[in-house]
Amino acid sequence: xxxxNLMLKRKGTMFIFSAPSGGGKSSVIKEIxxxxxxxxxxxxxxxxxxxxxxxxxxxxxxxxxxxxxxxVKRDELYEYVNSDFGPKYGTPKAPIExxxxxxxxxxxxxxxxxxxxxxxxxxxxxKAIALLPPSMKVLKERLVGRGTDALDVIERRMNMAExxxxxxxxxxxxxxxxxxxxxxxxxxxxxxxARVEKANICNLDSVINxxxxxx
Amino acid sequence: xxxxNLMLKRKGTMFIFSAPSGGGKSSVIKEIxxxxxxxxxxxxxxxxxxxxxxxxxxxxxxxxxxxxxxxVKRDELYEYVNSDFGPKYGTPKAPIExxxxxxxxxxxxxxxxxxxxxxxxxxxxxKAIALLPPSMKVLKERLVGRGTDALDVIERRMNMAExxxxxxxxxxxxxxxxxxxxxxxxxxxxxxxARVEKANICNLDSVINxxxxxx
Numbered sequence: 001x002x003x004x005n006l007m008l009k010r011k012g013t014m015f016i017f018s019a020p021s022g023g024g025k026s027s028v029i030k031e032i033x034x035x036x037x038x039x040x041x042x043x044x045x046x047x048x049x050x051x052x053x054x055x056x057x058x059x060x061x062x063x064x065x066x067x068x069x070x071x072v073k074r075d076e077l078y079e080y081v082n083s084d085f086g087p088k089y090g091t092p093k094a095p096i097e098x099x100x101x102x103x104x105x106x107x108x109x110x111x112x113x114x115x116x117x118x119x120x121x122x123x124x125x126x127k128a129i130a131l132l133p134p135s136m137k138v139l140k141e142r143l144v145g146r147g148t149d150a151l152d153v154i155e156r157r158m159n160m161a162e163x164x165x166x167x168x169x170x171x172x173x174x175x176x177x178x179x180x181x182x183x184x185x186x187x188x189x190x191x192x193x194a195r196v197e198k199a200n201i202c203n204l205d206s207v208i209n210x211x212x213x214x215x
Numbered sequence: 216x217x218x219x220n221l222m223l224k225r226k227g228t229m230f231i232f233s234a235p236s237g238g239g240k241s242s243v244i245k246e247i248x249x250x251x252x253x254x255x256x257x258x259x260x261x262x263x264x265x266x267x268x269x270x271x272x273x274x275x276x277x278x279x280x281x282x283x284x285x286x287v288k289r290d291e292l293y294e295y296v297n298s299d300f301g302p303k304y305g306t307p308k309a310p311i312e313x314x315x316x317x318x319x320x321x322x323x324x325x326x327x328x329x330x331x332x333x334x335x336x337x338x339x340x341x342k343a344i345a346l347l348p349p350s351m352k353v354l355k356e357r358l359v360g361r362g363t364d365a366l367d368v369i370e371r372r373m374n375m376a377e378x379x380x381x382x383x384x385x386x387x388x389x390x391x392x393x394x395x396x397x398x399x400x401x402x403x404x405x406x407x408x409a410r411v412e413k414a415n416i417c418n419l420d421s422v423i424n425x426x427x428x429x430x
Contacts, residue, residue, distance in 0.1 A: 008391060130413075135426055162427050169419055173411045176223060176422075189407035196388045196401050198345075204384055207391070211350055212377050 009203045012038075012100035013194045014122065016108045016115050017187075018168075019131035020161035022142040024177040028131060029107055031184040036191060039105040042096055045071065048087030061092065079110065079117040091118075100125060105191060112167040127194060129187065130168030134178035136161065224418045227253075227315035228409045229337065231323045231330050232402075233383075234346035235376035237357040239392040243346060244322055246399040251406060254320040257311055260286065263302030276307065294325065294332040306333075315340060320406060327382040342409060344402065345383030349393035351376065 019025040033039065045061040047068050056062055063071075068088050071077050080090030091114070096106050110118065115128045133139040139161055143154045168174050173190055177183040194200060234240040248254065260276040262283050271277055278286075283303050286292050295305030306329070311321050325333065330343045348354040354376055358369045383389050388405055392398040409415060 008389065132423075132426060136428075165423055165427055168423065169413070171413055173408070174223065174413050174416060174419060175411050186407060186411050189404040190411065192401060192404035193388070193408035196390050196405065198384070198386055198389050201389060204389060208347075208380055208383065211347060212380055213351075 008196075008201050008207055010103050010195060010200045011125070011202060012103055012105045013191075013200060014042075014096065014100070014106050014108055014118065014126045015039075015191060015194075016110050016118060016126060016128045017131060018109075018111060018115060018128065018164065018171065019177070020133065020139060020164040021157040022139045022146075022161070023131045023133050023164075024142070024180060024183065025109065025131055027180055028175075028177065028183055028187055029109070031180075032107065032187055032191065035184070035188060036105075038103065039107060039191065040099065042091060042106050042108045045077070045090045045092050046087055047089075078121055079114045105194070112164065112170070115171070124199065127173065127190060128171040129173040129175060129190060130171040131183065132165055132168055132174065132176050133161075134176055138178075223411075223416050223422055225318050225410060225415045226340070226417060227318055227320045228406075228415060229257075229311065229315070229321050229323055229333065229341045230254075230406060230409075231325050231333060231341060231343045232346060233324075233326060233330060233343065233379065233386065234392070235348065235354060235379040236372045237354045237361075237376070238346045238348050238379075239357070239395060239398065240324065240346055242395055243390075243392070243398055243402055244324070246395075247322065247402055247406065250399070250403060251320075253318065254322060254406065255314065257306060257321050257323045260292070260305045260307050261302055262304075293336055294329045320409070327379065327385070330386070339414065342388065342405060343386040344388040344390060344405060345386040346398065347380055347383055347389065347391045348376075349391055353393075 017025050017029060029041070033041070043057060043061060045063050045068065047063060047065050050056065050060070050062050054060065068090065071090065071092065072080060072082070076093050077090040078093055078096070080088065082088055091108065091110070099106050118126050119128065133142070136158065140154065140158060143149060143157055149157065175183050175186045198204065232240050232244060244256070248256070258272060258276060260278050260283065262278060262280050265271065265275070265277050269275065283305065286305060286307065287295060287297065291308050292305040293308055293311070295303065297303055306323065306325070314321050333341050334343065348357070351373065355369065355373060358364060358372055364372065390398050390401045413419065
Protein backbone atom coordinates (compact mmCIF):
# COMPACT_ATOMS: atom_id res chain seq x y z
CA UNK A 1 0.00 0.00 0.00
CA UNK A 2 1.36 3.40 -0.88
CA UNK A 3 1.59 6.01 1.85
CA UNK A 4 -0.87 8.24 -0.02
CA ASN A 5 -3.72 5.75 0.40
CA LEU A 6 -3.59 6.40 4.10
CA MET A 7 -3.89 10.13 3.86
CA LEU A 8 -7.23 11.71 4.50
CA LYS A 9 -8.04 14.01 1.62
CA ARG A 10 -10.30 16.91 2.41
CA LYS A 11 -12.15 19.77 0.88
CA GLY A 12 -11.00 23.16 2.06
CA THR A 13 -13.07 25.55 4.13
CA MET A 14 -13.70 29.28 3.74
CA PHE A 15 -12.89 31.11 6.95
CA ILE A 16 -14.40 34.58 7.05
CA PHE A 17 -12.91 36.92 9.61
CA SER A 18 -14.93 40.01 10.45
CA ALA A 19 -13.96 42.75 12.84
CA PRO A 20 -14.35 46.48 13.22
CA SER A 21 -11.32 48.54 12.13
CA GLY A 22 -8.80 48.22 14.93
CA GLY A 23 -10.20 44.83 15.94
CA GLY A 24 -6.83 43.25 15.18
CA LYS A 25 -7.96 41.29 12.15
CA SER A 26 -4.83 41.90 10.06
CA SER A 27 -2.54 40.78 12.89
CA VAL A 28 -4.52 37.60 13.49
CA ILE A 29 -4.63 36.73 9.78
CA LYS A 30 -0.91 37.41 9.42
CA GLU A 31 -0.14 34.99 12.26
CA ILE A 32 -2.43 32.32 10.80
CA UNK A 33 -0.68 32.50 7.43
CA UNK A 34 2.68 32.33 9.20
CA UNK A 35 1.70 29.29 11.29
CA UNK A 36 -0.27 27.14 8.87
CA UNK A 37 0.30 25.61 5.46
CA UNK A 38 -2.42 24.98 2.91
CA UNK A 39 -4.27 28.20 3.59
CA UNK A 40 -4.29 31.50 1.77
CA UNK A 41 -6.06 34.81 1.53
CA UNK A 42 -8.83 35.22 -0.98
CA UNK A 43 -7.95 37.69 -3.74
CA UNK A 44 -10.76 40.07 -4.69
CA UNK A 45 -11.49 41.51 -8.11
CA UNK A 46 -11.63 45.29 -8.37
CA UNK A 47 -12.26 47.86 -11.07
CA UNK A 48 -9.89 50.40 -9.55
CA UNK A 49 -6.39 51.04 -10.85
CA UNK A 50 -3.48 49.21 -9.18
CA UNK A 51 -1.60 51.35 -6.66
CA UNK A 52 2.17 51.46 -6.62
CA UNK A 53 3.57 48.10 -5.61
CA UNK A 54 0.30 46.20 -5.87
CA UNK A 55 0.61 42.89 -7.69
CA UNK A 56 -2.02 41.43 -10.01
CA UNK A 57 -3.35 38.15 -8.61
CA UNK A 58 -1.80 38.76 -5.20
CA UNK A 59 -3.33 42.00 -3.96
CA UNK A 60 -6.24 42.07 -6.40
CA UNK A 61 -7.34 40.90 -9.79
CA UNK A 62 -7.56 44.22 -11.61
CA UNK A 63 -10.39 44.04 -14.11
CA UNK A 64 -12.38 46.41 -16.33
CA UNK A 65 -15.94 47.60 -15.72
CA UNK A 66 -17.04 45.33 -18.57
CA UNK A 67 -15.37 42.29 -17.07
CA UNK A 68 -16.92 43.07 -13.69
CA UNK A 69 -20.39 43.35 -15.24
CA UNK A 70 -19.86 40.02 -17.00
CA UNK A 71 -18.83 38.27 -13.75
CA VAL A 72 -21.96 39.62 -12.04
CA LYS A 73 -24.19 38.57 -14.91
CA ARG A 74 -22.74 35.06 -15.00
CA ASP A 75 -23.09 34.69 -11.23
CA GLU A 76 -19.35 34.20 -10.90
CA LEU A 77 -18.96 36.35 -7.77
CA TYR A 78 -19.82 35.14 -4.28
CA GLU A 79 -20.53 38.71 -3.26
CA TYR A 80 -19.73 42.18 -4.50
CA VAL A 81 -19.98 45.86 -3.71
CA ASN A 82 -21.50 47.49 -6.77
CA SER A 83 -21.50 51.21 -6.11
CA ASP A 84 -22.41 53.49 -9.01
CA PHE A 85 -19.64 55.85 -7.94
CA GLY A 86 -16.15 54.70 -7.23
CA PRO A 87 -14.53 51.35 -7.87
CA LYS A 88 -16.30 48.03 -7.55
CA TYR A 89 -15.06 45.06 -5.53
CA GLY A 90 -16.08 41.42 -5.56
CA THR A 91 -15.14 37.91 -4.43
CA PRO A 92 -14.71 35.65 -7.46
CA LYS A 93 -15.94 32.07 -7.10
CA ALA A 94 -13.62 30.25 -9.52
CA PRO A 95 -10.22 30.71 -7.79
CA ILE A 96 -11.74 29.92 -4.38
CA GLU A 97 -13.51 26.79 -5.63
CA UNK A 98 -10.24 25.64 -7.16
CA UNK A 99 -8.36 26.04 -3.87
CA UNK A 100 -11.12 24.31 -1.87
CA UNK A 101 -11.11 21.38 -4.30
CA UNK A 102 -7.34 21.07 -3.82
CA UNK A 103 -7.93 20.76 -0.06
CA UNK A 104 -6.69 24.26 0.66
CA UNK A 105 -8.40 26.65 3.03
CA UNK A 106 -9.22 30.22 2.10
CA UNK A 107 -9.38 33.23 4.40
CA UNK A 108 -11.81 36.00 3.52
CA UNK A 109 -12.14 39.43 5.00
CA UNK A 110 -15.77 40.43 4.62
CA UNK A 111 -18.36 42.48 6.45
CA UNK A 112 -21.63 41.15 7.75
CA UNK A 113 -23.45 41.52 4.43
CA UNK A 114 -20.76 39.48 2.72
CA UNK A 115 -20.91 36.85 5.45
CA UNK A 116 -24.67 36.52 5.04
CA UNK A 117 -24.34 36.14 1.27
CA UNK A 118 -21.64 33.48 1.55
CA UNK A 119 -23.58 31.63 4.23
CA UNK A 120 -26.59 31.52 1.93
CA UNK A 121 -24.62 30.48 -1.13
CA UNK A 122 -22.12 28.06 0.40
CA UNK A 123 -23.06 27.61 4.06
CA UNK A 124 -21.48 24.21 4.54
CA UNK A 125 -18.11 25.43 3.25
CA UNK A 126 -18.05 28.58 5.38
CA LYS A 127 -17.06 29.29 8.96
CA ALA A 128 -17.65 32.87 10.01
CA ILE A 129 -15.52 34.21 12.84
CA ALA A 130 -16.21 37.51 14.61
CA LEU A 131 -13.20 39.17 16.22
CA LEU A 132 -14.22 41.59 18.94
CA PRO A 133 -12.15 44.26 20.66
CA PRO A 134 -12.31 43.97 24.46
CA SER A 135 -13.86 47.45 24.67
CA MET A 136 -14.59 50.56 22.62
CA LYS A 137 -11.92 52.30 24.67
CA VAL A 138 -9.26 49.82 23.55
CA LEU A 139 -10.57 50.02 19.99
CA LYS A 140 -10.21 53.80 19.97
CA GLU A 141 -6.74 53.59 21.50
CA ARG A 142 -5.70 51.19 18.73
CA LEU A 143 -7.14 53.39 16.00
CA VAL A 144 -5.46 56.51 17.43
CA GLY A 145 -2.25 54.59 18.15
CA ARG A 146 -1.71 53.35 14.62
CA GLY A 147 -1.66 57.01 13.55
CA THR A 148 -2.94 56.47 10.01
CA ASP A 149 -6.42 57.96 10.32
CA ALA A 150 -7.56 61.55 10.82
CA LEU A 151 -9.76 62.14 13.86
CA ASP A 152 -12.97 62.42 11.83
CA VAL A 153 -12.17 59.08 10.14
CA ILE A 154 -11.62 57.53 13.57
CA GLU A 155 -15.00 58.88 14.72
CA ARG A 156 -16.66 57.35 11.67
CA ARG A 157 -14.92 54.03 12.27
CA MET A 158 -16.06 54.05 15.90
CA ASN A 159 -19.66 54.59 14.80
CA MET A 160 -19.39 51.70 12.37
CA ALA A 161 -17.74 49.52 15.02
CA GLU A 162 -20.79 49.34 17.26
CA UNK A 163 -22.88 47.96 14.42
CA UNK A 164 -20.26 45.37 13.49
CA UNK A 165 -19.80 44.27 17.10
CA UNK A 166 -23.55 43.76 17.52
CA UNK A 167 -23.63 41.64 14.35
CA UNK A 168 -21.20 39.15 15.89
CA UNK A 169 -24.17 37.35 17.44
CA UNK A 170 -24.80 35.88 13.98
CA UNK A 171 -21.37 34.37 13.42
CA UNK A 172 -20.27 30.77 13.96
CA UNK A 173 -17.42 31.70 16.30
CA UNK A 174 -16.71 34.66 18.55
CA UNK A 175 -13.18 35.57 19.63
CA UNK A 176 -12.49 38.45 21.99
CA UNK A 177 -9.15 39.89 20.99
CA UNK A 178 -7.89 41.14 24.34
CA UNK A 179 -4.64 39.20 23.89
CA UNK A 180 -3.27 38.61 20.40
CA UNK A 181 -1.62 35.27 21.26
CA UNK A 182 -4.83 33.91 22.74
CA UNK A 183 -6.88 35.16 19.79
CA UNK A 184 -4.45 33.58 17.31
CA UNK A 185 -4.47 30.30 19.22
CA UNK A 186 -8.28 30.23 19.12
CA UNK A 187 -8.35 31.04 15.40
CA UNK A 188 -5.79 28.31 14.67
CA UNK A 189 -7.88 25.82 16.67
CA UNK A 190 -10.97 26.62 14.57
CA UNK A 191 -9.03 26.00 11.35
CA UNK A 192 -7.26 22.85 12.57
CA UNK A 193 -10.52 21.38 13.86
CA ALA A 194 -12.23 21.98 10.52
CA ARG A 195 -9.44 20.00 8.89
CA VAL A 196 -10.43 16.80 10.73
CA GLU A 197 -14.18 17.36 10.42
CA LYS A 198 -15.73 14.29 8.88
CA ALA A 199 -17.94 16.41 6.62
CA ASN A 200 -14.81 17.83 4.95
CA ILE A 201 -13.10 14.49 4.31
CA CYS A 202 -13.56 13.19 0.74
CA ASN A 203 -11.93 9.77 0.83
CA LEU A 204 -12.86 8.33 4.23
CA ASP A 205 -14.32 5.11 2.83
CA SER A 206 -11.20 4.27 0.88
CA VAL A 207 -8.92 5.16 3.81
CA ILE A 208 -11.00 2.92 6.06
CA ASN A 209 -10.87 0.11 3.52
CA UNK A 210 -7.11 0.44 3.37
CA UNK A 211 -6.72 0.41 7.15
CA UNK A 212 -8.96 -2.61 7.52
CA UNK A 213 -7.67 -4.78 4.72
CA UNK A 214 -3.99 -4.52 5.46
CA UNK A 215 -2.80 -7.08 7.99
CA UNK B 216 -16.98 47.62 34.51
CA UNK B 217 -15.76 44.52 36.30
CA UNK B 218 -13.47 42.15 34.48
CA UNK B 219 -16.07 39.39 34.71
CA ASN B 220 -18.53 41.31 32.52
CA LEU B 221 -16.10 40.93 29.66
CA MET B 222 -15.72 37.21 29.97
CA LEU B 223 -17.61 35.01 27.61
CA LYS B 224 -19.47 32.38 29.60
CA ARG B 225 -20.11 29.15 27.85
CA LYS B 226 -21.87 25.84 28.18
CA GLY B 227 -19.55 22.85 28.15
CA THR B 228 -19.45 20.23 25.43
CA MET B 229 -19.37 16.44 25.63
CA PHE B 230 -16.46 15.05 23.64
CA ILE B 231 -16.85 11.36 22.92
CA PHE B 232 -13.68 9.57 21.90
CA SER B 233 -14.10 6.20 20.26
CA ALA B 234 -11.37 3.89 19.08
CA PRO B 235 -10.65 0.21 18.80
CA SER B 236 -8.49 -1.24 21.59
CA GLY B 237 -4.94 -0.20 20.79
CA GLY B 238 -6.18 2.89 18.94
CA GLY B 239 -4.33 5.10 21.40
CA LYS B 240 -7.39 6.57 23.05
CA SER B 241 -6.04 6.49 26.60
CA SER B 242 -2.82 8.26 25.59
CA VAL B 243 -4.70 10.98 23.72
CA ILE B 244 -7.15 11.54 26.59
CA LYS B 245 -4.31 11.65 29.12
CA GLU B 246 -2.54 14.38 27.10
CA ILE B 247 -5.76 16.39 26.75
CA UNK B 248 -6.34 16.35 30.51
CA UNK B 249 -2.70 17.37 31.05
CA UNK B 250 -2.89 20.26 28.57
CA UNK B 251 -6.31 21.76 29.22
CA UNK B 252 -8.21 23.12 32.19
CA UNK B 253 -11.95 22.96 32.62
CA UNK B 254 -12.31 19.50 31.21
CA UNK B 255 -12.70 16.15 32.89
CA UNK B 256 -13.52 12.52 32.27
CA UNK B 257 -17.06 11.36 32.72
CA UNK B 258 -17.47 8.97 35.64
CA UNK B 259 -19.71 5.98 34.94
CA UNK B 260 -21.97 4.19 37.38
CA UNK B 261 -21.43 0.46 37.77
CA UNK B 262 -22.95 -2.35 39.77
CA UNK B 263 -19.66 -4.19 40.13
CA UNK B 264 -17.55 -4.17 43.25
CA UNK B 265 -14.69 -1.65 43.48
CA UNK B 266 -11.28 -3.15 42.70
CA UNK B 267 -8.28 -2.46 44.85
CA UNK B 268 -7.31 1.21 44.61
CA UNK B 269 -10.46 2.33 42.81
CA UNK B 270 -11.98 5.47 44.23
CA UNK B 271 -15.73 6.17 44.46
CA UNK B 272 -16.65 9.18 42.30
CA UNK B 273 -13.30 9.15 40.52
CA UNK B 274 -13.06 5.75 38.85
CA UNK B 275 -16.75 4.91 39.11
CA UNK B 276 -19.86 5.58 41.10
CA UNK B 277 -20.38 2.18 42.68
CA UNK B 278 -24.10 1.56 43.04
CA UNK B 279 -26.43 -1.34 43.82
CA UNK B 280 -28.60 -3.22 41.34
CA UNK B 281 -31.64 -1.45 42.83
CA UNK B 282 -30.11 1.99 42.37
CA UNK B 283 -29.15 1.12 38.80
CA UNK B 284 -32.71 -0.02 38.04
CA UNK B 285 -34.05 3.21 39.54
CA UNK B 286 -31.72 5.37 37.38
CA VAL B 287 -32.87 3.50 34.27
CA LYS B 288 -36.55 3.83 35.20
CA ARG B 289 -36.22 7.58 35.87
CA ASP B 290 -34.34 8.12 32.60
CA GLU B 291 -31.32 9.42 34.49
CA LEU B 292 -28.73 7.64 32.35
CA TYR B 293 -27.62 8.86 28.94
CA GLU B 294 -26.81 5.31 27.96
CA TYR B 295 -26.17 2.00 29.67
CA VAL B 296 -25.13 -1.57 29.14
CA ASN B 297 -27.73 -3.70 30.84
CA SER B 298 -26.55 -7.27 30.58
CA ASP B 299 -28.46 -9.84 32.55
CA PHE B 300 -25.20 -11.49 33.48
CA GLY B 301 -22.29 -9.58 34.87
CA PRO B 302 -22.10 -6.03 36.12
CA LYS B 303 -24.03 -3.15 34.59
CA TYR B 304 -22.49 0.13 33.47
CA GLY B 305 -24.08 3.47 32.63
CA THR B 306 -23.44 7.16 32.01
CA PRO B 307 -25.36 9.25 34.55
CA LYS B 308 -26.88 12.50 33.28
CA ALA B 309 -26.87 14.59 36.46
CA PRO B 310 -23.10 14.99 37.09
CA ILE B 311 -22.46 15.67 33.38
CA GLU B 312 -25.25 18.26 33.14
CA UNK B 313 -23.83 19.96 36.21
CA UNK B 314 -20.34 20.20 34.67
CA UNK B 315 -21.69 21.45 31.32
CA UNK B 316 -23.74 24.13 33.08
CA UNK B 317 -20.58 25.26 34.89
CA UNK B 318 -18.90 25.70 31.49
CA UNK B 319 -16.76 22.60 31.89
CA UNK B 320 -16.20 20.08 29.13
CA UNK B 321 -16.64 16.36 29.64
CA UNK B 322 -14.77 13.56 27.90
CA UNK B 323 -16.60 10.30 27.39
CA UNK B 324 -15.26 6.97 26.25
CA UNK B 325 -18.12 5.19 24.50
CA UNK B 326 -18.63 2.79 21.66
CA UNK B 327 -20.73 3.48 18.59
CA UNK B 328 -24.01 2.48 20.23
CA UNK B 329 -23.33 4.92 23.06
CA UNK B 330 -22.41 7.65 20.57
CA UNK B 331 -25.66 7.14 18.67
CA UNK B 332 -27.70 7.32 21.88
CA UNK B 333 -25.98 10.50 23.05
CA UNK B 334 -26.32 12.10 19.63
CA UNK B 335 -30.05 11.40 19.70
CA UNK B 336 -30.53 12.62 23.27
CA UNK B 337 -28.20 15.60 23.32
CA UNK B 338 -26.86 16.11 19.81
CA UNK B 339 -26.08 19.80 20.10
CA UNK B 340 -23.93 19.22 23.19
CA UNK B 341 -21.97 16.32 21.71
CA LYS B 342 -18.93 16.09 19.45
CA ALA B 343 -18.02 12.53 18.51
CA ILE B 344 -14.41 11.87 17.57
CA ALA B 345 -13.21 8.63 15.97
CA LEU B 346 -9.56 7.78 16.56
CA LEU B 347 -8.23 5.39 13.93
CA PRO B 348 -5.04 3.35 13.92
CA PRO B 349 -3.00 3.88 10.75
CA SER B 350 -3.36 0.17 9.89
CA MET B 351 -4.45 -3.15 11.34
CA LYS B 352 -0.80 -4.14 11.39
CA VAL B 353 0.10 -1.24 13.68
CA LEU B 354 -2.97 -1.96 15.78
CA LYS B 355 -1.89 -5.56 16.26
CA GLU B 356 1.68 -4.52 17.06
CA ARG B 357 0.37 -2.15 19.73
CA LEU B 358 -1.89 -4.80 21.26
CA VAL B 359 0.91 -7.38 21.30
CA GLY B 360 3.42 -4.76 22.46
CA ARG B 361 1.53 -3.71 25.56
CA GLY B 362 1.70 -7.32 26.70
CA THR B 363 -1.49 -7.34 28.76
CA ASP B 364 -3.70 -9.51 26.56
CA ALA B 365 -3.52 -13.21 25.72
CA LEU B 366 -3.34 -14.04 22.02
CA ASP B 367 -6.98 -15.14 21.82
CA VAL B 368 -8.05 -11.85 23.42
CA ILE B 369 -5.95 -9.98 20.85
CA GLU B 370 -7.63 -11.93 18.04
CA ARG B 371 -11.04 -11.01 19.45
CA ARG B 372 -10.03 -7.37 19.72
CA MET B 373 -8.79 -7.37 16.13
CA ASN B 374 -12.14 -8.73 14.94
CA MET B 375 -13.97 -6.02 16.89
CA ALA B 376 -11.60 -3.37 15.56
CA GLU B 377 -12.71 -3.68 11.96
CA UNK B 378 -16.31 -2.98 12.95
CA UNK B 379 -15.34 0.05 15.02
CA UNK B 380 -13.11 1.46 12.31
CA UNK B 381 -15.92 1.19 9.75
CA UNK B 382 -18.28 3.02 12.11
CA UNK B 383 -16.02 6.06 12.13
CA UNK B 384 -17.81 7.29 9.01
CA UNK B 385 -20.65 8.35 11.33
CA UNK B 386 -18.61 10.52 13.68
CA UNK B 387 -18.19 14.31 13.64
CA UNK B 388 -14.39 14.16 13.49
CA UNK B 389 -11.90 11.59 12.30
CA UNK B 390 -8.31 11.52 13.56
CA UNK B 391 -5.77 9.04 12.26
CA UNK B 392 -3.43 8.28 15.11
CA UNK B 393 -0.21 7.58 13.24
CA UNK B 394 1.65 10.13 15.37
CA UNK B 395 0.55 10.74 18.96
CA UNK B 396 1.63 14.40 19.00
CA UNK B 397 -0.30 15.16 15.84
CA UNK B 398 -3.37 13.28 17.09
CA UNK B 399 -3.27 15.17 20.41
CA UNK B 400 -2.86 18.49 18.63
CA UNK B 401 -5.90 17.75 16.47
CA UNK B 402 -7.96 16.67 19.48
CA UNK B 403 -6.98 19.83 21.38
CA UNK B 404 -7.97 21.96 18.38
CA UNK B 405 -11.44 20.38 18.30
CA UNK B 406 -11.95 21.17 21.99
CA UNK B 407 -10.53 24.71 21.83
CA UNK B 408 -12.63 25.52 18.76
CA ALA B 409 -15.81 24.34 20.51
CA ARG B 410 -15.01 26.77 23.33
CA VAL B 411 -15.39 29.80 21.04
CA GLU B 412 -18.37 28.43 19.13
CA LYS B 413 -21.14 30.96 19.23
CA ALA B 414 -23.75 28.29 19.93
CA ASN B 415 -21.98 27.45 23.21
CA ILE B 416 -21.72 31.04 24.50
CA CYS B 417 -24.43 31.93 27.02
CA ASN B 418 -23.84 35.62 27.67
CA LEU B 419 -22.89 37.07 24.28
CA ASP B 420 -25.55 39.79 24.33
CA SER B 421 -24.43 41.15 27.66
CA VAL B 422 -20.74 40.97 26.70
CA ILE B 423 -21.52 42.88 23.48
CA ASN B 424 -23.50 45.47 25.42
CA UNK B 425 -20.58 45.93 27.76
CA UNK B 426 -18.07 46.30 24.95
CA UNK B 427 -20.24 48.80 23.12
CA UNK B 428 -21.33 50.98 26.00
CA UNK B 429 -17.96 51.56 27.56
CA UNK B 430 -16.15 54.52 26.05
